Amino acid sequence: MLELDHLTRRFGDKVAVAHASLQIQDGEMVGIIGRSGAGKSTLLRLINRLIEPSEGRIIADGRDVTALAGAELRAWRARTAMIFQQFNLVSRLDVLTNVLTGRLNRMSGPRVLLKMFTQAERALAVRALDRLGLAEVALNRADALSGGQQQRVAIARALMQEPRILLADEPIASLDPLNAKIVMDALADINRRDGITVLTNLHTLDTARAYCRRIIGMSNGRIVFDGAPEDLTEPAVRAIYGEHGAEQIDERITSTSLAGANMPALAR
């Protein structure tokens, strides 16, 4: 179980995340929604401590993650994989090596420096790529791939970490609808089949509704909604997206899903 206890982060006098308290059970798939700048990305980066909290604690299975340092902190990051909006691959390295970097935390210093990966690790990487339908591009350079393919490489890298938790920061915000569906399906599959807890920031409501049994809404750094998709009523949406939500947000307009492609404005 992952527990956030009054987690707070300030940048100067601006509060990015304010007293966020949450409990997330193992195996949940949670979507986090909110406007740009609501603190979603900061919240995820606090969990794997890419950003240090100003206040509050993170507790995983009874252990205080906020107190970890050095090798223990790196081991926590290895168990808490992350994928990014911009994929964050090493663009000049081939796909296979990118996936193999998911193993770096378990490797000795000299092996890291000399890029000495074992046969077993290579086999595991190819299997991870194959699961995401990318085995045939294993030797291409990462930047030769399309955005959707790069995000799947990033997911394969995350799988190599054999994580307990997967943090996804706007995983589909830079992708077209078809690739967005492929990536979200992959995340759902990892959640269901491998039992990995998935926490994902999403910028569209309907994606959150379609894939997550639990949705968390953030506004100005605070958690203002935590519940099932059914509970996400119009007042709740307004609380998350602010006063501009006074006019009802038409989810079909912002939708990136293929099913909702018949735009109301165009149909007229």
Added chain:
Amino acid sequence: MSTLHPTQDPSWRLFQERFGRLQRARRAETLLLVAIAALLLVIAAAYTDFSPAQVAAGLPRIGEYFGKLFSIEPARGAAPVPVLAWDHLFQGVKQPQSIAYWFYRIDVYLVLLWQTVQMAILASVMGFTAAFVLSFPATRTLVRSTLAVMAVRRLLEALRSIPQVVLAFILVWPFGVGPLAGILAIGIHSTGALGKLFSELNENADLRAVEGIRAVGGSWVAQIRYGMVPQVLPGFLSYALLRFEINVRSSTIIGFVGAGGIGQELRRVIGFNIYEEVSAICLLILVIVVVIDLLSERIRHRFIGSLGTKA
């Protein structure tokens, strides 16, 4: 529906007024800076006795040396400069002013020239290696402690701010007369110069890959090895080759203080006023520098080419 001409729109006028004020302020600032710079230039020229009159007086004499070189006076033993004349140019070693006479010690020169190039190679490798290691702690985006970054940067500055000849002169004392002192002097200077350039490349590198490696639980070294090095290495190599070209030139000069190579020989023949040999050595240095510049430019363009559009 009467439409106002866009320039008569009141909001445009307001904008124009503000924009004009801003522009005038900027122009005044630029003028002031130019005036200050011009004043400093005049002061500096007065202080160093740099006058256009003196330059004008010396200018016609620039060709004198070459004029003497190609004057058709017959060779008469020790001339102030070697005299080039067709009738004796291609004669044997015994004839003063012939090519064979000039280059009668070509075997020694070539060995020394090779030594000079080797000095440059070793100094460049030394500088590259040390600069590679030091550039990462000198990169603000990789190190949280600004104090540590500043410390490494000041060190690199110190290494490159001491003139190489002074450094070589100091190093000749402990390491003796010979190439070792020269190699160390050029190597130390290269470390400082390359370290700064490398750290600037590092700071321009895309940090997303580094963040990616940090997120998989990679150590600081792993973040650099996988996130940073693949991005910056082509640039590093390009800079290092450029440095090698500079080092070939430096290593010819550094011999003047007894630090080995062709420079040491050049100083000796200058000391003895053996002008034919001075010219011969200068010619050889010119040839080797041009050849190495051309070669390294070719190789460098390959690296830059492989950088592609996203440098």
